[in-house]
Amino acid sequence: MKPTLKELLEYADEWLKTNWEYGRPPLLMGITEESEIVFIPLVFRDYKEKQNALINARIAFAVFGVDRYLSISESWMSFAKPSADIIPTPSRDPNRTEVVMALAVDRNGTDGQVYTISNGLLEKMPSDEEVSSFSGTFTELLPEESKRIPKLLRDELFRKLKHHFKREQFKFVRGGKNDDQ
Amino acid sequence: MTINRIIIRAKEILDGAKTIDEMIEKVNAFAACLEVLKSAGYKLQDPVENDYAYLRQEEGQ
Numbered sequence A: 001m002k003p004t005l006k007e008l009l010e011y012a013d014e015w016l017k018t019n020w021e022y023g024r025p026p027l028l029m030g031i032t033e034e035s036e037i038v039f040i041p042l043v044f045r046d047y048k049e050k051q052n053a054l055i056n057a058r059i060a061f062a063v064f065g066v067d068r069y070l071s072i073s074e075s076w077m078s079f080a081k082p083s084a085d086i087i088p089t090p091s092r093d094p095n096r097t098e099v100v101m102a103l104a105v106d107r108n109g110t111d112g113q114v115y116t117i118s119n120g121l122l123e124k125m126p127s128d129e130e131v132s133s134f135s136g137t138f139t140e141l142l143p144e145e146s147k148r149i150p151k152l153l154r155d156e157l158f159r160k161l162k163h164h165f166k167r168e169q170f171k172f173v174r175g176g177k178n179d180d181q
Numbered sequence B: 001m002t003i004n005r006i007i008i009r010a011k012e013i014l015d016g017a018k019t020i021d022e023m024i025e026k027v028n029a030f031a032a033c034l035e036v037l038k039s040a041g042y043k044l045q046d047p048v049e050n051d052y053a054y055l056r057q058e059e060g061q
Helices: A005-019 A049-062 A150-165 B020-039
Strands: A026-034 A037-039 A066-077 A096-107 A109-120 A120-125 B003-008 B055-058
Touching: A005 A026, A005 A066, A005 A096, A005 A109, A005 B003, A026 A120, A026 A150, A037 A049, A049 A150, A049 B020, A150 B020, B003 B020
Parallel strands: none
Antiparallel strands: A026 A037, A026 A066, A066 A096, A096 A109, A109 A120, B003 B055
16 A cells, blocks of 8 residues: 555654654655665756756656655745735745755645744754645656656666666665666 | 667557557656656657657767
């Protein structure tokens, strides 16, 4: 049985308790249509490398048939009072705050949990702080429903793209086995 | 420079379809595969002829 978005966020909570540290690369964990788990490490040093890593993540999700995933990454967040007319865009907000964001995504939507960073420690943001939206590139990695690829074709595609992933030094672990082997 | 080449053929993509809807699904799935290859930087080397599409991907693309 596949985990629900809520269960993926519970996993994120447990994972963060033992794994979180400043500057750690984002965690990206996909669940495939066949209920396999795919871990995709995202390592990047600048914007260009980040975009490239995300393109490869989208390719990997399509090739493995991922239909839900969990991402955990450091992010910026803007705070505003409920009465505020405009909620500032974090990238343009001088008062933005660095947070850790866990996002669970499937084709029906996104659920998330925000962790504020206080004295180097994570604090789960209370649920009474309403988040206006969980959006951004980390919520847009699934192929559209109409672009799902059947397993047989996916396997063939993976064989064709194996050297591409190798060249990009893009390794993933599927069901405990390193696919680079 | 490393160049990767693959061959794509389309002649059997509708095989197994029992309805027009299934044919549409298969065509869409094939198109989705081409989109993935395009995202990975593959380009069509020459016009497709006799159902043979030669795709190439150059390092750094």
